[in-house]
Amino acid sequence: MADKLQLNVQGTAATVISETQLHKRYISVWNRKTRFDDGREIEWDVVGHDTPYPTFVTVFTFDSKKKTTCILKEYAQGTNEVKYTCTAGSYDRRKHSSPLESAEHELSEEARLKGGKWINMLPDDQPDGISELKWGKNRFVPYLCIDPEQDPQPRARDNEEWMEVINDVPIADLKRFITTGQVMLPSVQTAWMALDYLAEHGLL
Missing domain, CATH: 3.90.79.10 (Nucleoside Triphosphate Pyrophosphohydrolase)
Structure with a gap:
């Protein structure tokens, strides 16, 4: 159980294949394509500010x-x-x-x-x-x-x-x-x- 409760916040769950900015005003919207370890490739809507971290x-x-x-x-x-x-x-x-x-x-x-x-x-x-x-x-x-x-x-x-x-x-x-x-x-x-x-x- 202890192992299941551990979270590696430094790691990443998917590989980012591509990212394209679709819109920008107060916030930006990106189309991000990722690949999971099992081979699935998914496209996502990702939003936020186009600035360095922390935001x-x-x-x-x-x-x-x-x-x-x-x-x-x-x-x-x-x-x-x-x-x-x-x-x-x-x-x-x-x-x-x-x-x-x-x-x-x-x-x-x-x-x-x-x-x-x-x-x-x-x-x-x-x-x-x-x-x-x-x-x-x-x-x-x-x-x-x-x-x-x-x-x-x-x-x-x-x-x-x-x-x-x-x-x-x-x-x-x-x-x-x-x-x-x-x-x-x-x-x-x-x-x-x-x-x-x-x-x-x-x-x-």
Whole structure:
């Protein structure tokens, strides 16, 4: 059983035979042809951003005195609805010197927060980032930011963003939002890792 539970994230399950970009705007779509070890050749639709890894960052905030977090109500264009999210945004090498700087900028833009103690929660065996979706190319770096403060001069948001900041959310409420399917998946991953870290260090 132990062997069956081991996952080699550095390995690959198929050989990529070819990849052709079909569309590019906010995201790109590729036709990828792969071959499995048993000889099957399959063509796939793969989507994502046409940038180096990691593609984006996510930030879970935690107020160590109140034992609360800050989340966003954000418009999700794919399903045309509003969902809960952690702060998240692209790692743009034209604007950011590192994923951490990207995370700091996004926290100011989206949550109107700055400072705090930052913890990079990316696993050592996944240096390119955690994969976002089965059929997506994007990878992200999850961060925990403990005790950020209000930013009196927050950075400007992008024109297409629609979001509302929800401060002082109890962890029990966050868990309820997650278990009722109201939180986007990269934010769920980041929250799970952050809560595990906080519990391990006696901060919850």
